Amino acid sequence: MERAGCLEMIYPELEDKLVVTIMGASAQELYNLGHRDNFFYLQHAMGLASSIGLGLAMHLPAERVVVLDGDGSVLMNLGTFATLARYRPKNLIHLVFDNGSLLSTGGFNSHTTSGSTDLAAIARGAGIEHVAAVDGVVDFGEAFVAALERDDLSVIVAKVAPVGPDHYGMDLHLPENGFRFRRWILDRKRAGSARSNDA
Amino acid sequence: MTVSYDNSKIIFDAIKSAGITSVSALPETWLGPVLARVEDDPDIRLVQVAKEEEAIGIAAGAYFAGAPHLLLMQNHGFFGAINGIVSLAQLYHVPLCMLIALRGHWGEPYPWHTRGGIVTESVLRALGIPFEYARDPRLVSKQIREAWTFSQSSLSPVALLLTRDLMED
Numbered sequence: 001m002e003r004a005g006c007l008e009m010i011y012p013e014l015e016d017k018l019v020v021t022i023m024g025a026s027a028q029e030l031y032n033l034g035h036r037d038n039f040f041y042l043q044h045a046m047g048l049a050s051s052i053g054l055g056l057a058m059h060l061p062a063e064r065v066v067v068l069d070g071d072g073s074v075l076m077n078l079g080t081f082a083t084l085a086r087y088r089p090k091n092l093i094h095l096v097f098d099n100g101s102l103l104s105t106g107g108f109n110s111h112t113t114s115g116s117t118d119l120a121a122i123a124r125g126a127g128i129e130h131v132a133a134v135d136g137v138v139d140f141g142e143a144f145v146a147a148l149e150r151d152d153l154s155v156i157v158a159k160v161a162p163v164g165p166d167h168y169g170m171d172l173h174l175p176e177n178g179f180r181f182r183r184w185i186l187d188r189k190r191a192g193s194a195r196s197n198d199a
Numbered sequence: 200m201t202v203s204y205d206n207s208k209i210i211f212d213a214i215k216s217a218g219i220t221s222v223s224a225l226p227e228t229w230l231g232p233v234l235a236r237v238e239d240d241p242d243i244r245l246v247q248v249a250k251e252e253e254a255i256g257i258a259a260g261a262y263f264a265g266a267p268h269l270l271l272m273q274n275h276g277f278f279g280a281i282n283g284i285v286s287l288a289q290l291y292h293v294p295l296c297m298l299i300a301l302r303g304h305w306g307e308p309y310p311w312h313t314r315g316g317i318v319t320e321s322v323l324r325a326l327g328i329p330f331e332y333a334r335d336p337r338l339v340s341k342q343i344r345e346a347w348t349f350s351q352s353s354l355s356p357v358a359l360l361l362t363r364d365l366m367e368d
Contacts, residue, residue: 040263044286048256051248052287055260055268058244059221079249087246178291182263189265 001137003097003160004029007068009137010144014039014066018056018185021068022049024104025164026097030068031172032165037184041170041177047077050084050094057089060185062192064091064148071098071112071119078122084153085127093147094155096123101162120157128155135159200308203368206336207232210298210361213340214269217347220244221261223254224271229300229366234271251276255283259293269347270297274319275312277358285326288356295356296347301332306363323358330358333365 003026011033019039021027027041042049053067074080074096084094100113111117120133130152132143140158147154211233214222222237223246224230237245244266248254251272261268272280277299288295303309303316323330329349333339342359350357 042287044290045256045283048252048259048283048287051253051256052260052263054246055257055262056264057260058246058257059261059264059266077250077253080253082249083246083253174290175292178263178293182265185263186265 001135001140001158001160002163003099003158004032004163004165005137006097006140006158006160007033009141010066013144013148016064018053018060018063018065018181019068020049020052020056020065022046022070022073024168026068026070028165028168028170031170035170035172037180040181041172041174043174046073047075047080049073050080051077053092053094054080054084054087054089056185057092058087060189061091063185063188065089065093067092067094069094069096071096071100071110072102074119075111075117081123081126081128081155084155088153090151090153092153093144094153095144096155096157097160098157099160099162103162103164107162120155123155123157128153130154132156133159201368202229202232203336203366204232205368206339206365208236209336209339210343211236213343215240215243216340217267217269217344219267219269219347221266221268222246222271223248223257223261223268225249225251225254225273225276227271227273227276227300229302229361230271230273230298251280252283255280255287255295258295259287259291262293267347268296270295271300272297273300273302274360275302275315277319278315278322281322281326284328284356289326292354294350294354296350297356297358298343298346299358299360300366301360301362304363319360326356328356328358329353330360332360332362334362336365339365
């Protein structure tokens, strides 16, 4: 299973979700499917994608938030699983693509390949109830649909091959991405409150 | 040494009157009485983190969501959050209003705090983070309000250093 294929499968569902992705290959593969202003690419600060997702989810209960994380990034912030479990935002789906590799920095094995680290077990141990570990496309799709239908925090750890895109580059400055992401959210909030005022 | 109950209340009241509705923190001795009030306030959402760098991500999420957010941490926690401050907040122009307990400075009896206290100002300067010292309870409300205002207009991290003069009786 390849991450790019997984992203292509769920891309139509991301149209109206707030999506936060980690740097490098994940960001590029999402961008290549077609950028949207509701996508935020965290091109550095490894480990914090899920923390941004938590901040979004807790403050925007009417939105669904999807975090695209990786084994290398999540290993830099394992405490995030405990914080997610404690606050348990119902509207957050945390996808961890585990390719066992620090692919974007030369393909060195991460701890999930070179050791016996099980990220799904860590997430469960941190107290997250709904954790799926998948290594096939069909299972991934089913786990994602189940997470969408579930009104609760969901973590999916997906084993994928250590392959990335054949080129890197975005026509999008980093602050521009942040500014437009925030504006998309605030415009939706305004439209939402206008709708509820009409009702 | 006891943490100042009266000045902690002044700080909490200033946070409230600045319109803050969301706070992230890692509990710390000097910050304890402020955090207890935050936790009890139904109009402020408190997110307690496992490590301070998480709070930079949570603050960014709150900012994107349009929620007025304030960070409470010790100076040593600030050191542990630096990559998030540089490579998320500063890189993407995300404002951070940080109230930082300045441990390990003038009058510090505990050896383990001292190295961190000695280098805090230099680290803030090196990172280009504007900062002020809060020493006087008569001025701290205004300092908190102005730190908030400046963070939002500059789209930058700013730090208000809470000193022993303010935090201990």
